[in-house]
Amino acid sequence: MQMIQHPAPVNLVISSGEPAGIGPEVSVAAALSFLGEQPDAHVTLVGDPQVLQLPHIADAIAHRLTIDAVKLAAPSISGQLNPVNARYVLDMLDIAIDGCLEGRFDAMVTAPLQKSVINDAKLGADAIFTGHTEYLAKRCGVKHVVMMLCADLPQGFLGLNKAATLRVALVTIHLPLRAVASAITQELILETIQIVNQDLRHYFAIENPAIRIAGLNPHAGEGGYLGSEEIEIIAPAIEMARGMGIDVKGPYPGDTMFDAHSLGHVDAFIAMYHDQGLAPFKFVSFGDGVNVTLGLPIIRTSVDHGTALDIAGKGSADPGSMLEALRLAYQMAVNRKGLQP
Numbered sequence: 001m002q003m004i005q006h007p008a009p010v011n012l013v014i015s016s017g018e019p020a021g022i023g024p025e026v027s028v029a030a031a032l033s034f035l036g037e038q039p040d041a042h043v044t045l046v047g048d049p050q051v052l053q054l055p056h057i058a059d060a061i062a063h064r065l066t067i068d069a070v071k072l073a074a075p076s077i078s079g080q081l082n083p084v085n086a087r088y089v090l091d092m093l094d095i096a097i098d099g100c101l102e103g104r105f106d107a108m109v110t111a112p113l114q115k116s117v118i119n120d121a122k123l124g125a126d127a128i129f130t131g132h133t134e135y136l137a138k139r140c141g142v143k144h145v146v147m148m149l150c151a152d153l154p155q156g157f158l159g160l161n162k163a164a165t166l167r168v169a170l171v172t173i174h175l176p177l178r179a180v181a182s183a184i185t186q187e188l189i190l191e192t193i194q195i196v197n198q199d200l201r202h203y204f205a206i207e208n209p210a211i212r213i214a215g216l217n218p219h220a221g222e223g224g225y226l227g228s229e230e231i232e233i234i235a236p237a238i239e240m241a242r243g244m245g246i247d248v249k250g251p252y253p254g255d256t257m258f259d260a261h262s263l264g265h266v267d268a269f270i271a272m273y274h275d276q277g278l279a280p281f282k283f284v285s286f287g288d289g290v291n292v293t294l295g296l297p298i299i300r301t302s303v304d305h306g307t308a309l310d311i312a313g314k315g316s317a318d319p320g321s322m323l324e325a326l327r328l329a330y331q332m333a334v335n336r337k338g339l340q341p
Ligand SMILES: NC(=O)C1=CN([C@@H]2O[C@H](COP(=O)(O)OP(=O)(O)OC[C@H]3O[C@@H](n4cnc5c(N)ncnc54)[C@H](O)[C@@H]3O)[C@@H](O)[C@H]2O)C=CC1
Pocket: 022, 026, 110, 111, 112, 113, 114, 115, 116, 132, 291, 302, 303, 304, 305, 306, 307, 308, 309, 310, 311, 316, 317, 318, 319, 320
C-alpha cells in the first residue's frame, strides 16, 4: 500500500517587538487566528509571557503554538518606552534569525520595534539602528537587501475589475532625504531590480515578473531640465537589466507611476526612496499590508505599521497586518519548498 506523506508542518517564528507597543497584542491575536485557519503550520512566539498575556487557547491549536520565553529587563508599561528593554527586543530578533539560519524555522515574522529606543539604549553598536531590514542584512552577512511592501486589493476598490496585488520595492530604505540622490548608483539600481526579479520568481511563483521603476526627480527629470539622474544613472541601469532578460520599464515619473489600471499587469513597482513608494502604498493599504525583506538567505515578513504607542494595551489594535504577514511568510515558505499549499 502506498503511504501518502503529510508534508512537514511549516514552522514560523514571531518576534513580538517593542514591549510597550502593540507588537505583543497583535502577535498573539494574529498567531491564534492563523493557527486556526492553517492546520499544517506551527508558530513559535518569542517574548516575555507577562507581556504576551496569552488567553485560554483551544486544544485544537495549543499543540501547534510554542512560547519561547525571553525575560524583560524591567517591567513594561504600555505606551512608555524604556531603553532598558531594548536588548530584549534585539535578543528576540536574534533568536528568530538564528533559528531560521539553522533551519529550525522556515520563516520569521516581526512585530514592530521602536528604532529610536534601540538607539537611545546605546548598545555599543557603532552605527545607528535604522530598522530590522538593515539589521537582518548584517546578521545574515548580505550586502544588499530590498524592502518590499505587498497588499491584496479587492475587486471594486479603485475601480479594479478583479482583485490585484500591489507590491512596492525601494532602492534606498531608511536614509535622510538629503542623502538619497548621492546614494543612487547604477549598481544599486541594477542589483535592486535583480533581487526583486529573482525573489518574485522564487518566493512568489511569478514566472517572468513585470516591473516598473520610478525616476528620482519631478517628471522623471523633464528631459534633464529638472535633474540628470534619470539620464545618467537610472535609464542605463534599466537598459542593463533589460539586457539580462528582465521585464523592467521606466523611469516613470514618481507621481504617475502608480495607477490602478496597471495593477493587473505590473507585478512590482520600484521607488527610489522610502516615502516615494510607501506614501501611495499606505494610502491604499494601511492596516493589512505586509513588509517583506528580499535578498536574504531566510524569509522575513513584517507588519506595515509601527509600534502605535498611543493605543498600546487598550485592546483596539488591529491585528490584520500581522495576520497577513503570517499568511505571506507561510506561502513564501511553501513556494520555496516547492510544496502545494
Ligand atoms: N516593522 C517595524 O518595526 C516598524 C516600526 N515602525 C516604528 O514605529 C514607531 C512609530 O511609528 P509611527 O510613524 O508613529 O507609525 P505607527 O504605525 O506606529 O502609528 C501611526 C498611526 O496608526 C495607528 N496604528 C498603527 N498600527 C495600528 C494598528 N495595528 N491598529 C490600529 N491602529 C494602528 C496608530 O495608533 C497611529 O495613530 C517608529 O519608531 C517607527 O520606527 C514603523 C513602521 C514599521
